[in-house]
Amino acid sequence: MGNMSNFVKRVRDIMRNDAGINGDAQRIEQIAWMLFLKVYDAKEQDWEWDEEDYQSIIPEKCRWRNWGHDEDGKGMTGDILLDFVNNTLFPTLKNLPVNADTPIKKAIVQTTFADANNYMKDGVLLRQVIGVIDELDLTDYEESHAFGEIYETILKELQSAGSSGEFYTPRAVTDFMAQMIKPQIGEKMADFACGTGGFITSWLKELKKKVKTTEDEEMYANSIYGIEKKQFPYMLCITNMLLHDLDVPQVFHDNTLLRDVLDYTEDDQVDVILMNPPYGGSEKTEVKNHFPSDLASSETADLFMSVIMYRLKENGRAAVILPDGFLFGTDNAKVAIKTKLFSAFNVHTIVRMPGSVFSPYTSITTNILFFDRNGTTKETWFYRLDMPEGYKHFSKTKPMKSEHFAPAVEWWENRQEIQEEGFDKAKKYSIDEIKEKNYNIDLCGYPHEEEEILPPKELIQQYQEKRASLNADIDRILAQITDILGINLEEN
Structure with missing residues (x-):
């Protein structure tokens, strides 16, 4: 549990060394799709437990447990991992067969990946980040709950990005x-x-x-x-x-x-x-x-x-x-x-x-x-x-x-x-x-x-709104005056 609180820091420190990550927004986007797959994999474990004939929409080789989880340090790393993520994982998830009848819990994988990107260019660093994310035990209620709080801080970081x-x-x-x-x-x-x-x-x-x-x-x-x-x-x-x-x-x-x-x-x-x-x-x-x-x-x-x-x-x-x-x-x-x-x-x-x-x-x-x-x-x-x-x-x-x-x-x-x-x-x-x-x-x-x-954009916007309101007020007052005086301005 102790490593929970510095989860974000550990991931950030690894990513700092990757030339592909440019700024906070990309870093958070990179963490986001990995977390999604990790969280989804934990959910799928529950669903497999509940439904005996549960079939994942994700092909076996692309499920987190088969490429993200690294039992004994023999998992893909370096260029092999990069090649897999860029040329197998992403194309597969972006093109999952989804139609109007696909249940929501399966369709979300394709919608989530439709515009997602892998920005990292160093396969060794990528493996390290995946390792940190995989350490999260989301099947454990306490840990999963604690992670919910961590996720909140990730969302908050976004606000300042x-x-x-x-x-x-x-x-x-x-x-x-x-x-x-x-x-x-x-x-x-x-x-x-x-x-x-x-x-x-x-x-x-x-x-x-x-x-x-x-x-x-x-x-x-x-x-x-x-x-x-x-x-x-x-x-x-x-x-x-x-x-x-x-x-x-x-x-x-x-x-x-x-x-x-x-x-x-x-x-x-x-x-x-x-x-x-x-x-x-x-x-x-x-x-x-x-x-x-x-x-x-x-x-x-x-x-x-x-x-x-x-x-x-x-x-x-x-x-x-x-x-x-x-x-x-x-x-x-x-x-x-x-x-x-x-x-x-x-x-x-x-x-x-x-x-x-x-x-x-x-x-x-x-x-x-x-x-x-x-x-x-x-x-x-x-x-x-x-x-x-x-x-x-x-x-x-x-x-x-x-x-x-x-x-x-x-x-x-x-x-x-x-x-x-x-x-x-x-x-x-x-x-x-x-x-x-x-x-x-x-x-x-x-x-x-x-x-x-x-900021200039907001200032201009506010002036435009005030001007629109003033114009409307002037038109309304003029209409009242002309009405009272019985003047018909249309005739001129």
Whole structure:
């Protein structure tokens, strides 16, 4: 067990010497596919134990136990190993025969390897890394559980390895959201841009407390649904699910936005949605065409909000992370989306999070919207979660922790309006007040915000959103004035 904690360090030290590995992102990607095969092999041992005629989808010579596991130091190494991995293992796994009838637990091997790469160029070092990974005893409950924690640190490292951070929502945040949503046995939860599976694991952790019978156990194992469009986080997510004992991970490699929202039926609806939709993307016309024209925005997060509204069951519950731009935006698409949201759902709580929660990946300030599909909104509570004492901002070395949500949890159960230094920290607004503001719900924000220095791309984005909102406001006011004065501007 002692070697568990320095597992990542040992692998990293070996890889540093390999000329093929360029930077953190490649290193993690390299570890990821090996771990997947090791974890999958442990799962297959369970399945062979349970089903007497179990047949692996992976040809014998490509199963981890036959090339990764090295009993007596006689395993392939050097150029022979490299040749095997590059010219046998990868082509075989990428081209496994999979069709619509292949069970999920077998199909995931091919989907996981579709775009995977072997970056290592030194077969001796490759054998050493494989050796470290093979030492993990995933059949041992304690060790396997401990490894689940280690895997979490690997996912966290990803966040600071640059662009892959967008797939990782800090655990403190996903845990808080899952806790407030109060999972029940028998419910189905979905995340339509699930990244490495953070919301799913928080949901499972919270739901696990309610499992009492084998029937509960079965419902627990089938309680999730995920979609991730990028190959690499998808691979990490599948491995994450197998480590969490989900033998049939219902996580699919697909793009949620490429389906007409009007085609969703009740079968596509779920009880709970927990997610942090990607934002800041600008979607092409072909994507926008899948949405009704009034809801068709080019901003990715807006489109996900529409998907969420179409896929939440009657009496379902949702908690969604959205950037400030969604709150203050008053351009046509955002107002249409918010009008639909507040009239068809009960938006009961909006928690405003401090900036830098997602640092170092982005400094844009985010919010959690909690809403239920059980009628229209009558009033919405806003609550501002402040930086904990002694923190100027969160960072890689000082990340947000679960206990930082304690004030919000305490307030949640016993809601009161709070003012600090003349500014609202928690306040309830009626739907009429919200409509009067034309759905600019940038309320209970941070009063002493020094001007945030955002990276250029995000700065431009924010200016564009503000400009779109201002234009919409000006158009609306002009329309009111001309209406009052009875002027018809069209005639000139």
